[in-house]
Amino acid sequence: MSKTHVTTKVNGDEVEFLCDPRETLLDVLRDRLNLTGAKEGCGTGDCGACSVTVDGRLVCSCLMLGVEAEGKEIGTVEGIATGEELHPLQRKFIEYAALQCGICTPGILVATKALLERTPDPTEEQVRYWLAGNLCRCTGYDKIIRAVMDTAAEMREAS
Amino acid sequence: MALDSSKTTGFKYVGTRPDRPDGLDKVTGRAKFGADAYAPGMLHAAIKRSPHAHARIVKIDTSKAEAMEGVKAVVTRADFATGIEGEFGNILENVMAGEKALYDGHAVAAVAATSALIARDAVKAIEVEYEILPHVTDVDAAMQAGAPVIREGAADSSVPEGLHPNIVRYYESGHGDVEAGFAEADLVIEDHFLTEATHQGYIEPHACLGTLGTDGKGELWCCTQGHWYVQKVCAALLDVETSQLRVTASEIGGGFGGKTTVFIEPVALALSRKANRPVKLVMTRAEVFKASGPTSSTSMDVRIGMKKDGTITAAQGTFRLQGGAFPGAPCEMTAMCAFAPYDLKHVHQVGYDVMTNRPKQAAYRAPGSPMAAFAVESVIDELCNKLGLDPIDTRLKNASREGTRASFGPKWPRIGLVETLEAAKAHPHYSAPLKPGQGRGISCGFWFNHGGETAVSLALSEDGSAQVAVGTPDIGGSRASMALMAAEVLGIPYEDIRVTIADTATLGYNEISHGSRVTYASGLATIKAAEDAVQKLCARAAAKWGIPEDAVYWEDGYAKPSGPNAGEFEPLHIGDITATMGATGGPICGHFEATPEGAGVSFATHIVDAEVDPETGKTSVVRYTVVQDAGKAVHPTYVEGQFQGGAAQGIGWALNEEYIYGEDGRLQNAGFLDYRIPVASDLPMIDTVIVEVPNPGHPFGVRGVGETSICPPLAAIANAVSAAAGVRMRQLPMRPSRILEALESAVDG
Secondary structure, X not given: OOOEEEEEEEOOEEEEEEEOOOOEHHHHHHHHOOOOOOOOOOOOOOOOOOEEEEOOEEEEHHHOEHHHHOOOEEEOHHHOOEOOEOOXXXXXXXXXXXXXXXXXXXXXXXXXXXXXXXXXXXXXXXXXXXXXXXXXXXXXXXXXXXXXXXXXHHHHHHO | OOOOOOOOOOOOOOOOOOOOOOHHHHHHOOOOEHHHOOOOOOEEEEEEEOOOOOEEEEEEEOHHHHHOOOEEEEXXXXXXXXXXXXXXXXXXXXXXXXXXXXXXXXXXXXEEEOOHXXXXXXXXXXXXXXXXXXXXXXXXXXXXOOOOOOOOOOOXXXXXXXXXXXXXXXXXXXXXXXXXXXXXXXXXXXXXXXXXXXXXXXXXXXXXXXXXXXXXXXXXXXXXXXXHHHHHHHHHHHOOOHHHEEEEEOEOOOOOOOOOOOOOHHHHHHHHHHHOOOEEEEOOHHHHHHHOOEOOEEEEEEEEEEOOOOOEEEEEEEEEEEOOOOOOOOXXXXXXXXXXXXXXXXXXXXXXXXXXXXXXXXXXXXXXXXXXXXXXXXXXXXXXXXHOOOHHHHHHHHEOOOOOEOOOOOEOOOOOHHHHHHHHHHOHHHHOOOOOOXXXXXXXXXXXXXXXXXXXXXXXXXXXXXXXXXOOOOOOOHHHHHHHHHHHHHOOOHHHEEEEEOOOXXXXXXXXXXXXXXXXXXXXXXXXHHHHHHHHHHHHHHHHHOOOHHHEEEEOOEEEEOOHHHOOOOOEEHHHHHHOOOOOOOOOEEEEEXXXXXXXXXXXXXXXXXXXXXXXXXXXXEEEXXXXXXXXXXXXXXXXXXXXXXXXXXXXXXXXXOOOEOOOOOEOOOOOOOOOOOOHHHOOOEEEEEEOOOOOOOOOOOOOOOOHHHOOHHHHHHHHHHHHHOOOOOEOOOOHXXXXXXXXXXXXX
């Protein structure tokens, strides 16, 4: 099958790739652009491990085709830190031990960053419902929720 | 004189909560998991699977697939070793079907191609002719006369004569005279309980990248809980020498027991050998559900007698475990764990391992124990209700203690069950008022914990820092725990130690990361390896000072003369010794290889408040407290994480998760949408209390903590739901429809 040429921006950098029209954005990120931070946990949009932002909107990259990235701005976990400075969420996730195996962590970080950009002062319930599409099997979510709440408080104080 | 750093108090590093060493990699997306490896010239593979629960494979035609552009290799059972029996024979049969497909999802062929899309298309082009056979997926049905026989001759010598061939193992133990015990009781309750198969539900599907040459040498990268085991199994299934296959464990995206065995790795290697190129194979989520191991479903009968004062007079249990199309369901462990928390004069337990047309069960966190606790602790709860007794006081009255004869035979060493019960009773949760519609449940739980073959190597660098190579994949922060224990012995900062999960070419055999053994066994080996290095450091100092080796001791990272008689010397820092080690005898390393057998058993007590909506049957867990004996919490934050994670998995198992089979024997919910594990909005915060009753079998008193946390939840939640709904729930999961049925039948009844 002939491939399609796509030009897009990932984490602020312009990238070009050729892909089969059947390839998902997740396939492209991982297999063509070497950005393996987004994970495939289900391939059906149920686990959120592949979460990225597309023009600022949180999406499951396994549910979007690679060709649909044309002209968009994609954000992945690899773009969350600024140089050597971690995003406050990344720092707090380490500090709170909000990860065990870490496979869901990239998706949860992308998702919670998107939450805090919209809702800087979320309630625990808001965090829990926002993250209902990001499965974690190790932690029981307790330390994740605490890390997000504390990050939100710190970011509000800093702004 | 052997150095001994054993202690249970006065720690400098152990018990602190530093950042984990792999934290940065995991929050930046850099950590490399199973599917994150790529190799030049790599092919992608896909597996053809049976759509039938039970069928004879008449013919497999791979010609169309082989003719497709981009397809480089196709394998079937004919591409694997022959004549393999026993455990490995079963694994081979599971990895690639031989004469029969034994369950929906059983692998029958595989393809390697230049892209994943081509591989998937090629799988569809493989034509398989099946002769469909009668199937059975239910444990009780599989034991009945006339049930379809999964495989003749699979039973071992433990099975009494005259039982159905699907019953492949039998276990029985106990002591006393249960009938005499029941006669002493004021109340005897006997009940029947059912639990469904649940999946470990790790978010990372099985994934590997394998290269195997016609020279018999291979490299394998995979997500596994035990790469030496993978090495051994793959070598046998492909008929190559074990040492010629080097296996590297990737970061592992959850395992919970489900990655203690082998599913796809031999397939990738067989394809690689045939194509002469590296092959990557990654399961889809549907394949994970259909063809990797869930836990056993169970059918259980438990009978317990109690006096009015709460004394248990006798206990008896029969536990039937459905293990899929192969032997191996943990019927012994279910039976052994069932009554372990209690000091019983009369006890008897029986276990059956039963085959069905389902995927081969795999270990799932304390395999077999949670179901047993569900049945036993439900009956105890009912007895307490009927006799008007406090559930914690009653459990305390009957609790196993040091010196008690365990229900399955041995005398308990120092154990911490009583301490967990006392801490639960003292916890504010236990006395907090409940709202209308809510119920509170209590349960105890037990797990053995394990030691196992272990090898650790520690190398000091010139600057006095240390590298520790361990062989147990880190599934929950164990690199942090190892570094803390090494820091404690070496007397150098936690940050100066780098812990690596070594590949199979680097260390001796390490058993799988299972049985909650890592912090215990690899921890013990790390301590011993560090002691070995310290002894060598002391010897170098002694040589420099010209005094006997035993006149030098080690403290806080310094070699010091042991007293005035040893002479007066300025203490030597570790870095002073390592800086010149090349000229004073060569590299300084410590190592330890053994099979430690002092894993301390662990008990827990959980308190749960649940609220049941009588209109919809939906249950909400509104408060949850885990109290568990950790022996010594090396990194308390990660111990809490294990407690919380086990409780959360238990909540899913109790309320929502189940394998659903249709009449056709096919799995109907092979995805996270229909097999719904708990999400963030389903759960409350999970409170934890770490009890520390030191394990005498570990230098720092460590007990395994990973598995015990999933033993009490099924029962604790069932007791809470039963209290809230006013009707006893004897079947899991307690999904809304089942609660409504129970409420209706209670009204009708």
